[in-house]
Amino acid sequence: MASALTKEILPPETQTSAPTLHDRERPVITIEAGGKWAGFELADLWLHRDLFLFLVWRDVKVRYKQTLLGAGWAILQPFLTMVLFTLIFGKLAKVPSDGIPYPIFAYAGLLPWTFFSNAVTNSSNSLVGNAALITKVYFPRMVIPGAAVGAGLVDLAIAAVILVAMMAWYGIGIGFAVLMLIPLVVLTAVFALAVGMWMSGLNVKYRDIRYALPFFVQIWMYATPIIYPIDFVPERWRWLLVLNPLTGIIEGYRAALFGRRFAWGHLAVSAVLSIAALVYAAYSFKQMERDFADVI
Amino acid sequence: MRPIIQIRGLGKQYRLGTRRPYRTLRETMAGAIASPVRHAKSVLKRINARPANPRERETIWALRDLDLDVGEGEVLGVIGRNGAGKSTLLKILSRITEPTTGRAELYGRVGSLLEVGTGFHPELTGRDNIYLSGAILGMRRAEIERKFDEIVAFAELDKFVDTTVKHYSSGMYVRLAFAVAAHLEPEILLVDEVLAVGDAEFQKKCLGKMGDVARQGRTILFISHNMPAIEGLCTSCLLLTGGKMEGKGTPSEVISKYLNSVLRPDAGRRSLKTHPGRRAGSIPIMEWVELQSGVERPIGAVRMDSQFTVHVGFSCPSRPLRPVLGVTVRTAQGATVFNVNNKFIGGYDFDRCKAGTISCTFDNLPLMPGTYTLDLWFNDRASDLDVIFDAISFEVIPADVFGTAQLPWAYLGPIFCRARFGLEPDSRN
Numbered sequence: 001m002a003s004a005l006t007k008e009i010l011p012p013e014t015q016t017s018a019p020t021l022h023d024r025e026r027p028v029i030t031i032e033a034g035g036k037w038a039g040f041e042l043a044d045l046w047l048h049r050d051l052f053l054f055l056v057w058r059d060v061k062v063r064y065k066q067t068l069l070g071a072g073w074a075i076l077q078p079f080l081t082m083v084l085f086t087l088i089f090g091k092l093a094k095v096p097s098d099g100i101p102y103p104i105f106a107y108a109g110l111l112p113w114t115f116f117s118n119a120v121t122n123s124s125n126s127l128v129g130n131a132a133l134i135t136k137v138y139f140p141r142m143v144i145p146g147a148a149v150g151a152g153l154v155d156l157a158i159a160a161v162i163l164v165a166m167m168a169w170y171g172i173g174i175g176f177a178v179l180m181l182i183p184l185v186v187l188t189a190v191f192a193l194a195v196g197m198w199m200s201g202l203n204v205k206y207r208d209i210r211y212a213l214p215f216f217v218q219i220w221m222y223a224t225p226i227i228y229p230i231d232f233v234p235e236r237w238r239w240l241l242v243l244n245p246l247t248g249i250i251e252g253y254r255a256a257l258f259g260r261r262f263a264w265g266h267l268a269v270s271a272v273l274s275i276a277a278l279v280y281a282a283y284s285f286k287q288m289e290r291d292f293a294d295v296i
Numbered sequence: 297m298r299p300i301i302q303i304r305g306l307g308k309q310y311r312l313g314t315r316r317p318y319r320t321l322r323e324t325m326a327g328a329i330a331s332p333v334r335h336a337k338s339v340l341k342r343i344n345a346r347p348a349n350p351r352e353r354e355t356i357w358a359l360r361d362l363d364l365d366v367g368e369g370e371v372l373g374v375i376g377r378n379g380a381g382k383s384t385l386l387k388i389l390s391r392i393t394e395p396t397t398g399r400a401e402l403y404g405r406v407g408s409l410l411e412v413g414t415g416f417h418p419e420l421t422g423r424d425n426i427y428l429s430g431a432i433l434g435m436r437r438a439e440i441e442r443k444f445d446e447i448v449a450f451a452e453l454d455k456f457v458d459t460t461v462k463h464y465s466s467g468m469y470v471r472l473a474f475a476v477a478a479h480l481e482p483e484i485l486l487v488d489e490v491l492a493v494g495d496a497e498f499q500k501k502c503l504g505k506m507g508d509v510a511r512q513g514r515t516i517l518f519i520s521h522n523m524p525a526i527e528g529l530c531t532s533c534l535l536l537t538g539g540k541m542e543g544k545g546t547p548s549e550v551i552s553k554y555l556n557s558v559l560r561p562d563a564g565r566r567s568l569k570t571h572p573g574r575r576a577g578s579i580p581i582m583e584w585v586e587l588q589s590g591v592e593r594p595i596g597a598v599r600m601d602s603q604f605t606v607h608v609g610f611s612c613p614s615r616p617l618r619p620v621l622g623v624t625v626r627t628a629q630g631a632t633v634f635n636v637n638n639k640f641i642g643g644y645d646f647d648r649c650k651a652g653t654i655s656c657t658f659d660n661l662p663l664m665p666g667t668y669t670l671d672l673w674f675n676d677r678a679s680d681l682d683v684i685f686d687a688i689s690f691e692v693i694p695a696d697v698f699g700t701a702q703l704p705w706a707y708l709g710p711i712f713c714r715a716r717f718g719l720e721p722d723s724r725n
Binding site for chain 1: 310387388389390391392393394395396397398399400401402403404405406408410411414415417419420424427428431432433434436437483
């Protein structure tokens with residue numbers, strides 16, 4: 001930026017002769033072996049915020065362009081799953097749903113879950129998928145798994161339209177609690193980023209991740225109160241479920257939408273675990289990052 | 297004046313034999329299960345040995361102990377053979393890969409251009425790709441918006457800017473890609489051999505644009521095998537050999553040093569007594585081959601258009617013969633370029649002898665730069681007695697053969713040729 005402005009303001013001869021070096025906003029870049037944790041710079045990430053937005057926009061645009069139904073998939077995926085679950089678990093297995101009609105109970109859980117699972121899956125494959133960039137140009141590598149999660153948010157927003165329609169259909173009113181959705185979405189994204197970023201780094205070195213992850217994610221869904229309420233689980237095992245950060249988060253979504261009491265304790269566990277996971281993932285990512293260009 | 301780039305003791309070590317660099321989890325786990333103690337030890341060792349154990353076997357220093365200062369406004373050409381460490385240097389400076397040793401300080405924004413079309417997505421339009429690629433190369437959104445029209449004009453594709461890039465011709469693709477990159481305005485620009493693509497006309501335009509950038513006082517590091525481009529653009533030149541700095545100075549100085557080192561005095565001769573390329577059924581009559589250019593003999597690399605001689609020593613103790621030598625020049629890809637032999641050319645009916653040296657001289661070698669091989673055919677005017685394919689290879693080095701300060705581009709075929717042109721303007725116009 002500085003140079004571009006300088007070029008416009010100053011006559012050309014001034015630029016070539018006067019060394020404007022070491023003043024203005026010129027960054028000093030130091031390259032050393034083993035930059036490690038100290039190399040983690042939030043400022044650098046902030047500088048690349050435009051790149052982050054462009055990558056999100058690219059991911060969304062390319063995905064919708066290459067598929068026949070485009071944005072329809074963002075809706076169809078959770079919607080059809082909801083229909084299926086309603087038939088199997090709601091009608092056949094008669095799984096209780098906290099006194100809320102089962103379809104909307106399930107959809108309220110599937111909406112954040114679909115976002116989470118897609119974000120984690122896409123983000124874990126993102127580094128390998130962008131190998132061409134990684135070997136040719138510098139930018140904070142975290143932007144890539146981050147953008148994959150960001151693109152998931154766009155799908156989440158689209159799929160939320162169905163939720164609004166279903167709320168209206170079932171005549172469920174909303175209260176101020178609905179504002180809690182904002183921090184809840186942020187928290188979901190934080191946790192998805194933590195898992196996705198960590199997996200993306202591991203995936204560069206161990207390509208098994210790509211095959212193992214979908215299976216793992218599927219199991220994870222059943223370990224999260226999406227098709228059943230948390231009360232469905234015997235009390236003495238419930239603590240185990242709460243250790244899954246998604247438990248508190250999914251419960252939070254339902255509380256915010258259906259005006260139930262928030263389980264603040266569970267939510268606090270989720271928040272602490274998610275943030276801790278993100279810090280660990282960022283640390284681990286920085287460690288792995290140094291080899292990306294040589295290994296990928 | 298303080299340098300804008302300061303490099304001290306910079307080195308990069310690569311592990312060799314890692315053709316498949318990533319491991320599968322199974323291998324790691326299998327190792328851990330089979331011998332947990334040894335595995336734990338090796339993991340610990342690896343952690344402790346970071347950044348890399350120099351004594352580790354099968355490693356190579358792509359770059360070693362480099363000290364370098366680059367002043368502001370300097371346009372530094374970086375030359376050297378393939379594998380000399382040029383690209384590694386640029387990759388370290390552009391922070392794509394980490395050095396193993398040493399440090400570098402850069403005072404200013406760095407833009408790197410290691411490939412044409414980095415970040416282009418075929419499914420997106422030209423317009424989309426300008427924004428995307430610009431952002432990837434380090435431009436801010438506002439900056440791209442400001443330069444957008446200029447970029448489209450430079451790429452000469454205003455009509456196609458909203459067409460999906462996958463429908464572009466390769467020429468259009470390259471033009472657009474370079475146009476984005478050419479409008480980067482960092483204080484330090486790192487450019488790898490990106491000009492090796494695209495048509496000659498556009499290459500000239502890009503070189504011109506790079507020249508403009510240099511005149512604005514920006515610092516450029518420029519890798520190229522195109523010596524005239526280095527000589528025309530750069531204010532100084534760095535020669536790397538085997539990862540080490542071989543010299544730095546004015547481009548003409550360093551380029552001639554480089555060319556001298558490429559003209560390896562040891563190459564250009566090969567024994568033919570046991571040659572893997574000998575055709576089955578041949579009688580091993582040819583004993584050695586030696587190449588000569590001017591007074592240099594043996595020589596492994598010759599300049600375009602220079603005098604070039606192939607000498608072949610032969611011996612056939614059983615009976616005297618009337619030697620005929622056929623020489624076939626082939627490209628590195630194996631395509632035949634031409635063939636000569638003293639029977640068909642005529643006037644060279646040599647007397648019978650049992651041993652000697654037969655030679656074949658080209659006064660003006662008409663080959664374009666590149667690597668070529670020679671097939672040798674030896675006969676006695678009746679049948680081919682000894683045939684050796686790929687008997688020896690040699691390199692042809694660029695030279696300004698037409699005196700226009702321009703190199704012929706390598707993809708224009710293996711031969712260059714002089715020609716005369718005429719024009720008769722039509723009086724009706």
